[in-house]
Amino acid sequence: MKLLIIGSGGREHALAWKLAQSPHVTHLWCAPGNAGIAQEHCAKNGAPVECVPIDAEDLPRLLAFVQEYRPNLTVVGPDHPLALGIVDLFHQHGLRIWGPNRKAAQFEASKVFAQQFMERHGIPTARAGNFTEAAPAKAFAAALGGRCAVKADGLALGKGVLLCHSEVEADTAIEALLVHRAFGAAGATIVIQELLVGTELSLHALCDGRVAKLFPTAQDHKRALDGDRGLNTGGMGTYSPTPFLDAIGLAMVQERILDPWLRGCAAEGIDFRGLLYPGVMLTADGPKVLEFNARFGDPETQVYLARLENDLVELLDASVNGTLGRMELAWKPESAVCVVMASGGYPGSYAKGRPITGLAEANRLPQTKVFHAGTARVGDQIVTAGGRVLGVTAWGKNLATAQAAAYRAVEEITFEGAQFRRDIAAKALA
Numbered sequence: 001m002k003l004l005i006i007g008s009g010g011r012e013h014a015l016a017w018k019l020a021q022s023p024h025v026t027h028l029w030c031a032p033g034n035a036g037i038a039q040e041h042c043a044k045n046g047a048p049v050e051c052v053p054i055d056a057e058d059l060p061r062l063l064a065f066v067q068e069y070r071p072n073l074t075v076v077g078p079d080h081p082l083a084l085g086i087v088d089l090f091h092q093h094g095l096r097i098w099g100p101n102r103k104a105a106q107f108e109a110s111k112v113f114a115q116q117f118m119e120r121h122g123i124p125t126a127r128a129g130n131f132t133e134a135a136p137a138k139a140f141a142a143a144l145g146g147r148c149a150v151k152a153d154g155l156a157l158g159k160g161v162l163l164c165h166s167e168v169e170a171d172t173a174i175e176a177l178l179v180h181r182a183f184g185a186a187g188a189t190i191v192i193q194e195l196l197v198g199t200e201l202s203l204h205a206l207c208d209g210r211v212a213k214l215f216p217t218a219q220d221h222k223r224a225l226d227g228d229r230g231l232n233t234g235g236m237g238t239y240s241p242t243p244f245l246d247a248i249g250l251a252m253v254q255e256r257i258l259d260p261w262l263r264g265c266a267a268e269g270i271d272f273r274g275l276l277y278p279g280v281m282l283t284a285d286g287p288k289v290l291e292f293n294a295r296f297g298d299p300e301t302q303v304y305l306a307r308l309e310n311d312l313v314e315l316l317d318a319s320v321n322g323t324l325g326r327m328e329l330a331w332k333p334e335s336a337v338c339v340v341m342a343s344g345g346y347p348g349s350y351a352k353g354r355p356i357t358g359l360a361e362a363n364r365l366p367q368t369k370v371f372h373a374g375t376a377r378v379g380d381q382i383v384t385a386g387g388r389v390l391g392v393t394a395w396g397k398n399l400a401t402a403q404a405a406a407y408r409a410v411e412e413i414t415f416e417g418a419q420f421r422r423d424i425a426a427k428a429l430a
């Protein structure tokens, strides 16, 4: 089987690494990929993974590539091409592609849609309203005592959420989005949610339009600095599983969140074949959904795929074919930890082109894999090329072992200005 992966981050490197292990895969392309993806090989025949310089959002060129090279399946990593309707476009041309179509991708692409869907189908979430005018938005925020999350409706590179703790903060946030258009058209409509208090988890469920197979739990660390201080980022590290939701809790998630979500999709004619990633807050009243994403998480994928025992090609195929009901997901009992190494300054501005050393040494450590995110090759040298640079991932018999192994690997790696959190998984071990 020949596969094309779309995307260029740590998530896509983890997907490429795992898919390349499949005995079904004889060729793998990644558009546009990164320097780490370009070092992978298919286990079956040793064929190198080929990075193709086409942007993940350049739908016409991706279509032309697939029509010429005929991969048997295209696997979409990031949210934006999904929101642009890449799945619908490929279907119109009779091409197989994994990921939700445009209508199904609305769970992530429109927070208003997701919020109203949850309300229609009784899925536990934060109390919320949606607004296009500042005055009623401010009145709603005031009724919550100013303690609210102000969210741009559309995709805003993961930055469209402003957490507020007072009426002054809420008013400023509302004006920034609705009046000053801080996120452009994405913020022309906003959702305001009450602030939920509790422990935040990442959940993933693979779906085939009929069933949703829940993964084990993972937890991301969204803030830039230790102790959950600093600015929100795309995610500075993950671990799986978490001790904060046990098997009974996961069964509750299935029953209270996924089952009504599936019934709602069926009722509304939404054919979701892809990955549903609910961000969940474990509150005193049980798990509540903060948001839905319609793709694999980054860096959640790095720890999930380190633990997944199944052949991922078979799972994605079943998700496309609507035959997931026959599959059982199998997970290693080991824990996995991913520590993101970022460029100094991230999530603000940062330098690029800094040489990275120690990658081979880190990868030689047992039960360790360094996933690349923002990297590039210049001659013989791998250099930094983005905000999140590497996802240093390790697994072990328990969380403490996995955490120690991940930080042991981080010690091997250097680049000027490297920035990483020293407390990934620490809350779970406390």
Ligand code: AMP
Residues within 6 Å of the ligand: 126, 149, 151, 158, 161, 163, 193, 194, 195, 196, 197, 200, 222, 279, 290, 291
């Ligand atoms: P989102 O992009 O919706 O996940 O929001 C980004 C981050 O803001 C989440 O990961 C949470 O940490 C936080 N957040 C979002 N909504 C809420 C809420 N209603 N209450 C508390 N925290 C929230």
Ligand code: GLY
Residues within 6 Å of the ligand: 158, 220, 234, 235, 293, 296, 297, 298, 299, 300
């Ligand atoms: N881990 C955060 C995200 O993928 O959105």
